[in-house]
Amino acid sequence: MFLSIRTKLILSHFTLILLGTLAFGAAGYLLLQKGLESAATEKLQVLTFMAARETEGFLQGKQQMLLRISEGREVQDFPVNYRVPALSSYLAKFKDEFSVLSYLNAEEEVDVAVLKGDVARVPQIDPDLSLSHLARQQPGLVHVGQVSYGEYGDDLSGSTIPMVLGIHEYFGDKYVGMLRGEVPLAGLTARLKEIPVGRSGHVLLIDGEGTVLMVSHAGSILSEEEEDVQVLSAQLAGFKTGSGRTVLRGRDFLAARTPVDMNGWSVIALLPYEEFILGPNRLRSQYLLIFLVVGSIGALLAFLLSNRITGPLLKMAAGARAVARGKLEPIAKARTRDEIGQLIESFNSMILDLQATTVSRDQLDNIFGSMHDAIFVVGSDGRVRMVNRASCDLLGLPMEVIVGQTYDDLFGCSLDDYHSFSALRQLEDQDCFETLLFDADRRKIPVAISVGAMRDAEGAPHEIVCLVQDITERKTAEEKIRNSRNFLETVLNSIGDAISIIDVETFAIIGTNRVFLERCGLSESEVLGKKCYDLSSHDCQGHNLTPEICPVLRTVASGESASGEHQHHDSAGNRAFVEVKTSPLKNSGGELSHVVHVARDISERKRTEIELQLFAKKLELSNRELTDFAYVASHDLQEPLRKVTAFGDRLKSKYQDVLGEQGLDYLERMRHAAVRMQTLIEDLLSFSRVSTQAQPFSPVEMSEIIGEVLDDLEIRIQELKGTIEVGNLPAIEADPLQMRQIMQNLLGNALKFHRPGVAPLIRVQGELVDGGKNCRITVADNGIGFEEKYLERIFGVFQRLHGRNEYAGSGVGLAICRKITERHHGSVTAMSRAGEGATFILTLPVSQKEKRSAP
Incomplete structure (x- = not known):
């Protein structure tokens, strides 16, 4: 016999209502009580769980x-x-x-x-x-x-x-x-007491040993006697984690217990059973009345519901056939919210999701293709299923060549066993690592790979997604940083000075070079962290350092470089002189964070300076003794020389007729030799007087000095028909007599060494040089000149370039000029060519730094 779906639904609903009425009528009350009890214990379980999490x-x-x-x-x-x-x-x-x-x-x-x-x-x-x-x-x-x-x-x-x-x-x-x-x-405990557990319920907190730490409303379950607490703790020890019904101190409770994971504590919630049972008793009568009403109208509802079910099902069947034909359109909405209505809504939602998925797939493809990082999707068989354009650009291969290759073919040549495809399939989570890839031209590309598994419903990986990032620029930058650091360390270690970096807050050393460690005689680990003044070991320690003696403190105070000299201990414990220079190091905010301390060993220089000072004193004493000796010797030689000359003159006047021609010639030679000896002695005295009879420095107008010298040389100038041109000469601080002596010698030489038949022309010029600190005076002539290879010779004592028969003189004049300029902290030199005249250049300070008489 054929029955329609409507008839079947009516009969089934009626039968179910009838059987349900009988079943619920027999067991409803018991199930209701049990369900309420279960709900209450679950609620207690939730409360204890919340309390445990609150405690954690x-x-x-x-x-x-x-x-x-x-x-x-x-x-x-x-x-x-x-x-x-x-x-x-x-x-x-x-x-x-x-x-x-x-x-x-x-x-x-x-x-x-x-x-x-x-x-x-x-x-x-x-x-x-x-x-x-x-x-x-x-x-x-x-x-x-x-x-x-x-x-x-x-x-x-x-x-x-x-x-x-x-x-x-x-x-x-x-x-x-x-x-x-x-x-x-x-x-x-204040927080736990706020947890609601009925009107007379309790919240307890116990430790891992079962000891009660806290009871809300303690007076209703026990007294404050210690024995009551121990009894309650012993009874609670038998109540394990979970929820249920228990008896404590002769009373029936619904209870739940949740552990606090981190330290072994537990939270227990207790609800008196007599309070709970009031609810089921009130609902019992209401339940019986509702059950009778529901049973009465069940048959009517079965008929109505059957009609409502069959209509929407027929519409959904038509919609399913349309979807099979590729027409993704939702059916009319159901007028009810029952299972059939929810089924229709789910069907419509499925249709809408399919429509949205189709659009989202296009968007996903666009996003996937526009990513800068390469993406490789590898199937469970180890072959590449999908790549983006960045993957093709990275490897230099077309997409159709990459797709289908195995993971190990693409990446395996540069990976270890831990990152092979078979190992990646066993991953429980994502993995990131760095390696090298080879493009189509076999060029190495450093990459960072992030690997993740896509799993099916059973949790098995069915696809591996590899995100590959080209890190060439990062690797290049890291290599540059390493090279720069190595270069800096090499430079610092190659410097012969001891270098350390000091923290401005603690004055602790945070970095050094090799020389610093060698001088300290310590390893780097022994030095780092120590105070700078503990290792320098100069006379001033940390408690009495001041900026006046410590360049580090001066740099910290001013933020600028500083320097100074100290005595430090070397690795052997000996004191060493060091020259210290400090420079500031600032952070990105412009604040001083560290000080660079550079110590240069100047012990050898200090020893040399001391030796030079001693040698200079000895040399000064020797020169003074030599000058005094020359002065005394030349002065004492004049008296016997005058007697020789005097007796020679007497011999000539009284015995001229007796001596004869040869005797007179001998006598004349003796007299000329005595005159030359007298000249040499006088010139030697003049040379020694530069030091022995010098006058204090005072302002001198060089123009006036030249005028006085020209007056003395006036007759000689007229005899030679010479011309002397004098320019502007500045005033200087000097010894006036010695300035006249030096100009007398220079002008006298210019007149003496003139060319035969040519009238002398002498030009005297003066100017300020070196920013006005020095005065340069030049005396240029048109005389016979000299070869410059004899420049140093002409300034020596008794040095001559010509014979006595050609030009008179002893060869001391230019030596006196040089000695005078040296006393005035100046210099004298000359430029010349044979037959083209000579130019003498005199350079003197405008102001003497130390105004003193000659020693």
């Missing part, structure tokens, strides 16, 4: 706070500078987070402790040995200890839980101490 969040927050405290500069620098006031003030800022916050050194002795922000009230702290062991073995991690119990009751503000954090050196792994904080539980 509270403790984790305190752990993070302790970690942030340890990162403070005061804590990091304390093992080095031991600044107790600074650390105490810093720890006092966290009085609202920790009731007691202390710093213990590596020997577990309390260096600094703060109780509620007050340093003076800190008691003696008894460290937990197990926590101290964990802090020492695992520095950098926060470890939680056992609760320190205060007085029992609703107010548990006296109970605390300790946390410790081991601290190691800032630039090393050495354990230097630990931070210990006492966390008050008052804040946590």
Whole structure:
């Protein structure tokens, strides 16, 4: 017999309603009570879960706070500078987070402790040995200890839980101490008491040993006697994690328990069963009435619902056939929100999703193709299924060549076994690594590859997505940085001076070169971190350094370079003279952060300077003695010479007839020799008087000096028909008599060494040079001149370029000129050519720095 779907639905609905009425009528009350009980316990379970998470969040927050405290500069620098006031003030800022916050050194002795922000009230702290062991073995991690119990009751503000954090050196792994904080539980218990558990329910917090830490509304479940607490703790120990029904102290409760994962605590919620059962009793009568009404109208609803179901199903069947033909259009919306209506809405949503997916695929292709990084999608068989344009550009291959190749063919030649395709398929998460690829021309390309697996519903990877980034520019930059760093280290180590870099805050050395380490006789690890004045070991130590004696302090104060000389100790412990230069190093913000300290060993130079000073004194004494000797000797020689001359004149006048012609010739030769000897002695006296009879320096008008000299030479000039042209001559600070003597010699020589038959022409010029510091006077003539290879010779004592028969003189005049200019801290030289005249150049200071008489 054929029955339509409508008939089948009517019969099935009616049968289901009838059977449902009988079933619910028999078991409804029991199921209702059980369901409400289950719902209540689930609610309790949720509340305990929330309370456990609240507890974990509270403790984790305190752990993070302790970690942030340890990162403070005061804590990091304390093992080095031991600044107790600074650390105490810093720890006092966290009085609202920790009731007691202390710093213990590596020997577990309390260096600094703060109780509620007050340093003076800190008691003696008894460290937990197990926590101290964990802090020492695992520095950098926060470890939680056992609760320190205060007085029992609703107010548990006296109970605390300790946390410790081991601290190691800032630039090393050495354990230097630990931070210990006492966390008050008052804040946590206040939060837990706010959790609603019915009118008379309870929230309990117990530790890992089963001890009750907190009970909301404690008076309703136990007294404040310690024995009651122990009994309750023993009964709760038998109640494991989860929810259910239990009996405590003779009362029936619905209970739930959730552990606090991080420290073994548990949160328990208790709801008295008598409070819970009031709800099911009220619902029992209401349930029976509702059940009868529902059973009465069930048959009517079965008929109506059957009609509503068949209409939308027919429309959905037509829509499915349209989709099969490729027509993606939704059907009319259902007028109901039941399963059939939801099915129709799901069908329409599927149609709309298919339409949107078609559009999104185009957008995805555009995004995929426009990415700058290369993307390779590899199937489960290890072959490339899809790439973007960036992949083709990277490898220099067309897309059709890349697609179909295996992962190992493309990447395997430069990968290890860990990153082969078979290994990547076993990845549980993403992986990133760097390697080299080869393009079509076999050129190496450094790349960074990020690999991730696309998994199916069962979790098995069915595609591997590889994001490949060309990092050539980054690698090039890194290589440049390495080369620059190596270059800088090589340059610093090749410099013969000791170089160190000093921190301006702590004056600690943070970097050196090889010479610095060699002079200290220490390794780099022994030097870094030490104070600069501890290693320099000059007479001034850190506590009495001043900017006047320390270039580092001057640079820190002014922000500019400074220099100075000190005595440091070398590696052998000997004192060495050093020349120190300091330069500032500023950070990106323009603030002074470091000082570059360069120390040059000038011990050898200092020894040489001392030797030169001693030699100069000896030389000065020797020259003075030599000058005095020349003066005395020449003066004493004149008296016997005058007697020779006088007796010669007497012999000639009295015995001229007796001597004969040959005797007279001998006598005349003797007289001429005596005259030459007299001239030499007088010139030698003049040469010595430059030092022995010198006058103090005073302002001298050189124009007046030239005028006086020309007056003395007037007759000689007229005899030779010579011409002397004098330009402007500046005033200088000098010895007037010696200036006249030097000009007399220069002009006299210019007249003496004139060319035969040519009238002398002499030009005297003067000018200021070297920015007005010096005066240059030139005396140029048109005389016989000389070869410049004899330049130094003509300024020597008794040196002549011509015989006595050609030109008179002793050869001392130019030597006197040079000695006078040297006394005036000047110089004299000449330029000449044989037969073309000579130019003598006299350079003298305009002002004498040291005005003194000749020694």
